[in-house]
Amino acid sequence: MNSRTAARDENVQRACGFIAKAAADGAELAVLPEMFHCEYFPQYRDYRYMDYAEPDTGYTTSRIRALAAELGIWIVSTIFEMERPGLYYDTTMLIDPAGEIAGKYRKVHPAALLSLEKIYFRGGSSFPVFHVGEWTIGFSICYDNLFPESCRCLAVRGAELIIAPYATPVDDPWENFLTTRALENGVFLAVCNHVGQEADWRMSGKSMVITPGGKVALQASGSDEAVITLDISREDVFAARRNFPLFRDRRPEVYSVIAAPVEDLLRQ
Numbered sequence: 001m002n003s004r005t006a007a008r009d010e011n012v013q014r015a016c017g018f019i020a021k022a023a024a025d026g027a028e029l030a031v032l033p034e035m036f037h038c039e040y041f042p043q044y045r046d047y048r049y050m051d052y053a054e055p056d057t058g059y060t061t062s063r064i065r066a067l068a069a070e071l072g073i074w075i076v077s078t079i080f081e082m083e084r085p086g087l088y089y090d091t092t093m094l095i096d097p098a099g100e101i102a103g104k105y106r107k108v109h110p111a112a113l114l115s116l117e118k119i120y121f122r123g124g125s126s127f128p129v130f131h132v133g134e135w136t137i138g139f140s141i142c143y144d145n146l147f148p149e150s151c152r153c154l155a156v157r158g159a160e161l162i163i164a165p166y167a168t169p170v171d172d173p174w175e176n177f178l179t180t181r182a183l184e185n186g187v188f189l190a191v192c193n194h195v196g197q198e199a200d201w202r203m204s205g206k207s208m209v210i211t212p213g214g215k216v217a218l219q220a221s222g223s224d225e226a227v228i229t230l231d232i233s234r235e236d237v238f239a240a241r242r243n244f245p246l247f248r249d250r251r252p253e254v255y256s257v258i259a260a261p262v263e264d265l266l267r268q
Contacts, residue, residue, distance in 0.1 A: 004039065033192045042111070056104075066099060141164065156247075161232070182213075211236060
């Protein structure tokens, strides 16, 4: 979806309309883009944007929780969250069909490459997984996915579906490394991006669902808003992992260098 500038209430209202359409199309779980309630403001350095942050009891999450309960579906909602004054996160909330917050994931890798996220919010410190019916799911937000360790941490904890809320203007090669994340972990990867002009950036859209075999099963437009839905099966996860048994062949006992402090490596 496209998020309008300084228009939280309008953005949330429009998001609710998209979710209602997804539910009418049969969706049991609906995903919104990263920080859908506002334009992608970290393209600028301006501390007035701190006013966009909300607690989990604020307007945006309250509206999404009420909608989840009304429709009886799961909703994945990612906002600029204020934990308390001076402490902010980019937070994905899993809302259950009763309208309760079933769990949270806080973006571990705030970006400071094209954007300035690091001046606005702190990084999270874990990769939790959650149970949605028979599925085990996890979240990896935007820049997190450039670090293969993010999805791997989720996969080794049992994730079968990884949901990736996005806010990016990058058109290519993001599809290439996302299909790799799905393939190397044997998971479905569901990606939901902003689209269209947001302030000075044109967001690239192309929300997609990728199979555990690393194939794009469904993809939205790169220029227009859309609601896309897809039926997925855990049997495809099981089949992919039988045919490509990476978890059998992993050697975590020899990967300690990945988690070693850089200073220790330089001293060797």
